[in-house]
Amino acid sequence: MKVIEKYNDSLHNPYWKYQLGPEAYEVKDTPKRVECIKNALRSDEAFEFLTSKRFPERLISRIHPYYDYIRLTAGSLGDQEEFYPDLFPGEGANRKKKVDEPLWGGIWCTDAVTPIKKKTFEVARASAETALTGAELIREGREKAVYALCRPSGHHAGPRVFGGYCYFNNAATAAEYLLSKGKVAIVDIDYHHGNGTQEFFEEKKSVFTASVHCDPGGEYPYFWGYAEEKGKGQAVGTNHNEPLPKGSDAAQYVKALGRIIRNIRDFNPAYLVISAGFDTHKDDPIGGFRLETEDYGEIGAQFASLGVPVLVCQEGGYNLDVLGQCVKNFLGGLTGST
Template sequence: MIGVFAREQLAHRPAREMHNGAWIKHAETAARAEAIVAALPPLAPARDFGLGPILRVHAAEYVDFLRDAFALWQAAGREGDALPYVWPVVGRRPLKLSRIDALLGRFSFDAATPIAPGTWEAAYWGTQTALTALAPLLDGSVRTSFALCRPPGHHAGSDYFGGYCYLNSAAIAARAARDAGHARVAVVDIDYHHGNGTQDIFGADPSVFYASIHADPATDYPFYWGHADEAGEGAGAGTTLNLPLPRGTGITPYLAALDTALAALKTYDPSLLVVSFGADTFAGDPISGFALATADYPAVAARIASLSLPTLVVMEGGYATAELGDNVAAFLSGFA
C-alpha cells in the first residue's frame, strides 16, 4: 500500500462554525491530518494534475466561485471567515448575482462550512492527493492506496459545498478512473454521515455504483439525503444503495450492513473501488453516535479487501483527534 498527503491541505484553518444556534470552534481542524500523518509510515507528496479532473465533476462557475470567495468576502469589507446566511430553497434559477452573500447561499447548503483564507488551496490539494493515490492503481503497480484528504469531500456536490466539504475528492477520483477506462467503478462510503454530494453526483450515472452505510438521516446530519428508499434515478436507477443505521450501532450490526453493501457490489461487478472512509464511526467521536472501537476497524477493512479489487481509500471525517491516527492506522492494517 502507498499513502499520499499534501501539506498544502493544512492551510485550511476556519476559526468557528454555527452549531445548534451557537458559535463553536470548528471541528475539522488541521490537527486531524497531523495526527494521521504521525501515526502512519511516511506518506508520498501529491502531484498536481490541474483543474481538468476537478471540472469533470464540479461546475466551472462553482469552481470559479470557490477559488475567489474569500477575496470577494474581504473586498466586501467583511472580517473573519466567509459564511452564508440566506439560501434559495424555493424557485432556484441561474441568476447572475455578484454580491458575495448571494453567491455563498447559492453554492452551499449549511452554515457549518466556512471559507477561510486557505480553503481553496487545501481543497484543491485534497483532490490532487486523491488523484496521485489513484495513479498507481490505474497502472497496476499497487492494489491499495490511501489518500489523506483534508478537508473531507463527500458532502460536496457538483455545485455546492457543506458538511466541511468543498471539492469531492472521492467523486473526482471515481470519475478519473472511469475516464482512464474502467467501465464500472464503485464507491463505498463508510463515514458516519451520508455522502449526499457523492450520491448527487452519480445518482443518474449507471457506470458508478454508490453504497453508503451511515447514521439514519431521520435523526442525523445531513437529514435530507441518505434514506433507504433513495436508489438512484433515470439511467442510474438501482445503482445507489443506502443502509442507514440507528445511533449506538456497534460492530456486529455494522458488519451485517457492510456485508449487504459488498454483496450488492459483487453483483454490480466493478473493476475499481473507491472507499470514502470516515473514522467518525468511532465510539468516542464528539459529533457522531456509533459505537465502533479501534480494534474493530481491521475487520471492516478486511471485509472490503476480500473483494480483491484495486482500492483507493479516501479520508473523509473523524473528529476524535487524539484517537484518530490510531483509528486510521487500524483500518489500513486490515488491507495487509
C-alpha cells in the same frame, strides 16, 4: 502501501460551533488530525509517504460548478476574514447562476456553517489533488491499494452545491478520473451519509454508490441517506444506503456493510473508492455509534475480500486520541497486513 499527503495541509484550521437541525456541533478540523494519522502510520514501515501532485484544474472544475465561486470568493478575502452565505434563493437559483460575487453564495451552498476563508480554495483544490494522485497510481496499475490523506473532507459536496465542511468532492473527483478505465464502486463508511457523492452519480449506471451511516432522520445530512434512495432513471439499483440507528455497534455495522459488499461483488467494478470517515468510533465527539478501535481491522478486511484495486479517501473522524490507530487498523485489514 502508499500514503498520499497534501502539499499544503497546515493552511487549513477551521473550528465550528453551532446548532444545525436538532443537533449542536463543535468541530475542529485541525492539522493535528493529519498529524495523528501520520504518526500512527509512520510506526509501521509498510506505509510509504508520497506528497500529492498538481493536476490540471479541469479535472476538478468540470464536475464542480461552484469551483470558480469558491476561487473568486476566497481570493477576495483578507487574512482573518471568513465568508458565510446568508441568502438562499431556492428555485430562484436557477435564474441567476453568478459565480463572481459572495452575495450569491447561497446558490452554491446547502448551509450557512461552511465558511470560505482566504486559503479555502487552495486547500480544497489540494485535497482533491491528493485523491487524484492516489487514483493515478491505481489507474496506471502501479498500486493495488492507496490511502489519500485528504483534508478537508469531500463527501457532502455535490454536483450543484457544497456544504457540511466539504468544498470539492475528493472521492467523486477520483471516481470520475478512474471511470475512463472501467466501472467504479464508491463506499462511504463515514458516520454521516455521503449525500454529495450519491448525488453526483445517482443517474450514472457505471458508478455504484453505497453508504453505511447514522439514520438521517435524526442526524446530518437529514434530507439524504434513506434506504429507499436507490438511484434514478437508467441507474436505478446502483445506489445502496444502509442507515443504522444511533448507538449501533460493530456487529450491526459489519452486517450492514456485508450487504453492501455483496451488491458490489455483483456490480463487478474495476475500481473501488472508499470514503473513510472514523467518526463512527464510540469516543468520537460528534458521532453516535459504538465502534471500538479494534473493529476497523475487520471492516477493512471486508473490503479486501472484493479483490479490487482500491483508493481510500480520508473523510471525518475527530477524536485525536484514537483517530490514527483507527486508520492504521482499517488500512491493515484492507491490505491484509494485520
